[in-house]
Every structure is written in structure tokens, then in C-alpha cells.
Amino acid sequence: MAQDAAPPRGAPASDIDPFSPQHILNPYAWHHEMRELGALVWLTKYRCFFAPRYAEAFQIIADYQSFSSAAGVGHTNFNKEKPWRQPSMLLEADPPDHTPRRAIVGRILSAPNLRVFRSGFEVEANRLIDRLLQQRDVDAVPEVAQAYVLKVFPDAVGIADGDRMNLLKYGTMVFNAFGPQNDIFDESVRDLGEVGPWIMERCQHRNLEPGKLGDQVYQAVSGGQITAEEAPILVRSFLSAGVDTTIDAVGNALWSFATNPAEWAKVKANQGIVKQAFEEVLRYESPFQTFFRTTTKDVELAGVKIPGNEKVMLNIGSANRDPRKWERPDVFDVSRDVRGHVGLGYGIHACIGQMISRLENEVLLTELARRKVDFEVTGPTEYKVHNTLRGFTKLPMRFKQG
Amino acid sequence: MPKVTFVAHDGSKTSVDEPDGVSVMQAAQNAGIGGIVAECGGSMMCATCHVYVAEPWLSKLPAMTATESEMLTMTVSERRGTSRLSCQIVLGAALDGITVELPEKQI
């Protein structure tokens, strides 16, 4: 840990590489170290600030006027470097551009508009559980998380069946691109192949099932709220942002409960707490950990003067385990008051897919609990080596009737 | 601390005091008021924190955003001219004493 004698930017400096495999695989140790170092830390390797504690992270996310998303929510500053693809129309846009898109897509992905999907998700969850109880020993990443999410979510968007594994390659790469252009990113680009054009084709109106979420975006074109060019890009944002994240959430939920059986017992005894329990999963093992903002002007934060047009890194996994905010942050406790966690962000950019990812997870957990299914981890697990997402690549589990 | 009064659909009233900066939705949750569900926790993604705000309070509220207006098209109980999302009403001195009426249903 090289700490400059005089902090070059008014903040303590660290030469840590948060995007090295070693730190990616053990996030909570370096989060702790950074939170102790300061409210704002200068990362010498990436020449950017990092706000590891809850209070500052929240302040940054809430203050979209000082901390812009339009210069990219990754490490690359679009004001200085050309973006690798057209920036996301929601995630990487500021008001006023962001506002009408958010309003219209927000309505499409709102809880009331999603209620029609619940019974279909329940059918799929129960099919899956039947299968799991027969098979007993599974790798829960492909056989539970991926199988379930790749079925119900693209169905809800209205994407034709077939080749859905392509969605994983795309999502992996998009989220890696929010980190630095390191080996991890390069590898996900190599894996991508022809997926880019494939996904754009799937997002064309003619390929979307009438009445489903993707089609509803195009209906907003007829209403004049968005343009015909914007529609496929918005539908693509569902597919890029909504698949890996939710799959990781399912895996993280299963692991959190399997390794904390007393917490699962509470959920089995009272399915009324499933919603709250899932929020605790999002706090405890946040699937989308790292993103950035760019200052629009000189901003003072935690006593440090940050110049304009500087990248500031956030880690919501670290904020969600900050002991300044949470009691016993490293304990998975479905009974805690988990309101205020930032696992889905906050404010104008708060996850727009939050209600569908909650629905997917709630339905699966509710059905497992209702049917009194128990599950345990049966072998060594592996986390993905990924720049910004936290989830498993391997999660051997046994499911049985409790 | 600003006071907020909730009038349930059956007419019963509950008043609570909360510090500045707390939303009317959060005040309801802190007080365990059942008529506000707030499934999304204040992200304007659920329309289950719907309230009716009568004058003189209505005109004291900040203008509605485009997202709030869109979300109010999704309420289960009828949308009226006085409809607002309680997660978007932030308590402060100007709203001390505000009364909000709860709709019949949120889900």
C-alpha cells in the first residue's frame, strides 16, 4: 500500500488494483481497507477517486447534477475518449435527455404492468423445482439461475426462444466494459463473436412477440414519446442489463440462504418476508458492484475538492457493508431493516428493471419456501472473475424436500 | 418536526411527526400505516404509494415529474386531479401539518 506523504489530490492515495482477479475474488477485504483509509480515496493506478463508504456513495448517486452519467458509468470518460458503442440511452444519459425515456420505460417496467407475468413465472418456478427435486445434485448456476432467468425474462420481453446463451455473452461484456480495459474485458470481447448483430436483430419490432414488454416499447413510438431509432436500443438495454444481474442475484440468494439455514427457516415459516429477505440478499451480495460518475464541475465531497470532468468510482457492495451505516454488516439477516440499501442504485438512475428482477426472485424463493424445499452447498464454489458483477460461475448444490 | 396526517379509506386518522427530508411514504412505513404499500421503496416504479392531497396542500407541492405522471396512470384506485405518489412528497417546514388521503386499494 503506497501512501503518498502528501496526498496529491487532497485525499489519501492507494495503489490497489480493485480490478485484479485477487481483489475481485475477495472484495470485502479490500472494501474494508478502503473504507478505513478514507471517505474518498485516490486510486493511483486508475487516476480516479473512489468513495467506499455509504454516506458519500449515496450523496454521489443522489446528486446527478454534479455527478453525471452521460460521460459513461464505466471507467472510460466519454468526454475524453470515444465510447466503444453508442452510450446507453438510460444508464448513460443525463436529464433532460434521460427524463422522457425514463418516464416511458419506467411505466412499462412498473410493478402494476408486470403483474400479468406472475402466474407464468410461478409455473416455470414449479417446473424447475420438480426437476431439482428429482435430480437432487446440480450446479445451481446453469441449472437453476441461468435456466430460470433465461426462460422467464426473455419470454417477458418477447424474444424468440433459441440461442439465449448469447444474451449471457453480451451482458458479460457490457458489464465488463464498465471496468478498465484489462485482460478480463478483452477476454469477454473475444468471446462475443457475432453476438452484437444477433442481439440487435432480436430487438427489431418484427421479432418481438406482440403485447410483451419489447413490443410495448415500440407502442410508445406510435404514441410519439420515443423515436423509432430509440426503440431497439431501449429494448437492447433490457437484454444487456437484465440478464446477468438477475442470474447473479438468484445464485447469490441461493448461496446466502444455503449458508445461513436459520435465515431460510424464517422464510419457510413465513413467506410474507420473502420480499424483504430478497432485499437483504441485494445488500449482502450485491450483484452489480462497481460503476462510475463524472463530475460536471468542481465539487467538494468529504472535504476534498474534486475538479470538474473527473471520474469517481463507486462500489455499492462496499456501501452496502459499511459499518457506519449497517449494524453487523457482514451478517446475512433477513429480519433487519434493510431499507436504504443501494443494491439497485438510487434516484433518477435507480434500476429500472428492479420490479421485474424482484418478481423473478420473489416468485422462485416463494415457491421454494412454500414447498418446504431445503438446499445446501455440496462442493467447492467459484466466483466469476468480472470487472463489475459479483456472482457465481459454479455453485454445486443439493435440493431436497424438507 | 413536520407533522403529517393520514386519512385511511375508512376515515380513520393517524398523525405522525417526522424530521425534514423524510418522504410521506417513509413516514407511513415508519408508522406502520397499512394503506401505503410502496413495493419499490420510493423509485417511482410501483404506484403503490398513491395518495390524494387536498388543498391547501396540493398547490404547495413541487411540480410533478414526467415519471411520476406516467406512474400515476398505473394506479389501482382511480387517478384524480389530487393524486400524487407519496414517495415524492418530502416533508419540510412548508408542508408541516399536511393531510393525505389514502385510496381504497394500492394493489
Ligand code: HEM
Ligand atoms: C437483481 C438484478 C439487478 C441489479 C442488481 C441491477 C442493478 C442496477 C443498478 C445498481 C443500477 C444503477 C446504475 C447507476 O446508477 O449507474 C441499475 C440501472 C439500470 N438497470 Fe438494473 N439491475 C438488475 C436488473 C435489471 C433488469 C432486469 C433490467 C431490465 C429489465 C435492468 C435494467 C437497468 C437499466 C436500463 C438501468 C439504467 C436506468 C437509468 O439509468 O435510468 N436491470 N441496475
Ligand code: FES
Ligand atoms: S414507493 Fe413505489 S412509486 Fe412510490
